[in-house]
Amino acid sequence: MKLPDEAKLLRIFIGESDKHHGKPLYEVIVEMARQQGLAGATVLRGVLGFGADSRIHSAKILRLSEDLPVVIEIVDKPERIETFLPTIDPLIEEGLVTLEKVQVITYRHSQGKNALP
Numbered sequence: 788m789k790l791p792d793e794a795k796l797l798r799i800f801i802g803e804s805d806k807h808h809g810k811p812l813y814e815v816i817v818e819m820a821r822q823q824g825l826a827g828a829t830v831l832r833g834v835l836g837f838g839a840d841s842r843i844h845s846a847k848i849l850r851l852s853e854d855l856p857v858v859i860e861i862v863d864k865p866e867r868i869e870t871f872l873p874t875i876d877p878l879i880e881e882g883l884v885t886l887e888k889v890q891v892i893t894y895r896h897s898q899g900k901n902a903l904p
Contacts, residue, residue, distance in 0.1 A: 795868040796889040799859040801882040813857050816875055823871055826863040862889060
């Protein structure tokens, strides 16, 4: 897939313990992005953060069971991101979704043994 120079970056801020039908929400969103043929998705696990409730979520040793912040980033053509947004909206009960313009400098993938058709 070739991405245009100008694309959109979708960021979804949720909690690590957020679920959808018993499955981690970040996994559900990434699987949906893959099914819809988006260019790619990355899940980043935060070590510290807070949200609208101002409660600190931390990865400190004594608080490993806390609900750590998770950010899902997806970059693709603006129209593909816009089509994806209504798909994920009903899944996010708590969190933040942002969208911004980005300039794609390089987007490469291999055609090796792990490449999908």
